[in-house]
Amino acid sequence: MTNEFKVKWTKLKDTVDQRMMQLVQKERPVSLYDPLKYCLSSGGKRIRPLLLLLSAEAVGGDIQNALDAAVALEMVHNFTLVHDDIMDHDDMRRGRQTVHKKWDENAAILAGDALLVVAYDTLADISPIHLQEISKHFSSSILEVCEGQALDKEFESRPDVTLDEYFEMIGKKTARLFAASCTIGAILGEGSEKQIKALQSYGELLGIAFQVQDDLLDILSEQNVLGKDRGSDFEQNKKTFLITHAEQFAEQKYLDQLQEMRKNKHLGIDHLKKIIDILHRCGTIEAAKLEIRSCLEKARTKLGVLEDNEARKFLYELSSTIEQRES
């Protein structure tokens, strides 16, 4: 990452973080506002608002006019994290206890609900000229995220999920919000129809690459970097790219070996090494890396219709960051 991009990202991240904290400054009821402050102070990467703001700038718009929407989108992302963590029984997130673990499920349900409402409240501050179009886009995207999460949970109990179904699921659960970030940014930046479409595709492809990378990191990343238990997707029988690919394409003997690993209640480092070894032999790790590279290359191609400016350069850089990320 160039220093220029790093400075820009940090600056935008700080602005978004400050705005979000201002939105949940109330003290009472403590059982609502303490969890809200906690969620929003956990230091996420803020990729979605970054995408939204860079997209606005890339089509010649002013970042200031897109800030409310960027904050709203990040709040939506945090809403999904809080509720998904309950559903997935995940205890750790970004290196800290999840809300339902630190408080209880009720607090987490309510905190998630409130994050979503505050997101919409913030979105309503954008220019009234764009409010209807963007509200519709915002809601249809979030509904798809809910559909994606429903599919994700359905897939856990299904042994026959195909890679096509996997891509449908992550298309909704992850890529849709990436695409919405870019689209909304481009609309608020007054981009042309062609620019909006290009950025939407860029966001979607980036989102798919991001999720496949996420699936890889569950197995490959160094402990403590991820901020959550390594191998937890595998333990929960999540239909990640890795599992879906292996189940569709690997020889039976490898599937039997993976099945054998499932018997371990908690995966130690030796189990993980063994799983990585099996997935290498089936060609699954290589297929995942290829998928990521291919999506990111396609994503970069989409940026071709934009004018050559700093924001576009940063969007290129962001795509490389996705491939190199370790957490």
Next chain:
Amino acid sequence: MTNEFKVKWTKLKDTVDQRMMQLVQKERPVSLYDPLKYCLSSGGKRIRPLLLLLSAEAVGGDIQNALDAAVALEMVHNFTLVHDDIMDHDDMRRGRQTVHKKWDENAAILAGDALLVVAYDTLADISPIHLQEISKHFSSSILEVCEGQALDKEFESRPDVTLDEYFEMIGKKTARLFAASCTIGAILGEGSEKQIKALQSYGELLGIAFQVQDDLLDILSEQNVLGKDRGSDFEQNKKTFLITHAEQFAEQKYLDQLQEMRKNKHLGIDHLKKIIDILHRCGTIEAAKLEIRSCLEKARTKLGVLEDNEARKFLYELSSTIEQRES
């Protein structure tokens, strides 16, 4: 209830019900859309959309222009029911199993989330002229409902809740959405500032009366009429009007008797009779009835600033219905 009003209510209810079902017609993912269809087909009274539509009409507006907002508000109400039922571990609602009981908690969390998103999506279809103002009002109301629910849960473990705190809680949890219904209806009906304020107060007072009546019905209503277990508020140590009033004003001997009743894991008809008897002796039942009557009288006074038309007449009638309702 006059036959005229009954016909009108049924007609509006059917229109709202049909619109809601159209909004969740998708088939897949079944784990999301089946619970959604189930929630919205449970035959609620649809008081909030009725309030919204009558308010629009009472200030001279057209019901058609307020229909999207009415549907959105009823979806929000259903969202709160689905999530509150998880938090309160309630198994029955409107005579049927609650969503988390019929499916599971994950399905209920996700169905509630989707209801809220579809509500906002529907709201965005109102006239763009009003969208910003009404979106802000909509979100601040729902956030207060979340705050009210948080207070409600906090109060369960507090022995010293005052009647003032109780009114703060129900003001947020129940009355706020009643008030929002009237306000949004009046804004969409192009009412004057004075008319909007009057209808907002009417809605709030009606909401308070509705909730105190709800608290009374938990103890007084005939089994099977309520669609949920009688006495469940008492069992869950909910700070209803009855309990809060008794704990603040009743003599110690009555409180001891109530405490004694708490030892029963499940309340039978004899226990309920005994509880009613104690609450009569402390003057709590009478105080609740007085509170309801007083709120409804004040509510009716607010309608004085409106012109004399059919919708205003129905709003008067609705206030009487609240006092007489048995479920």
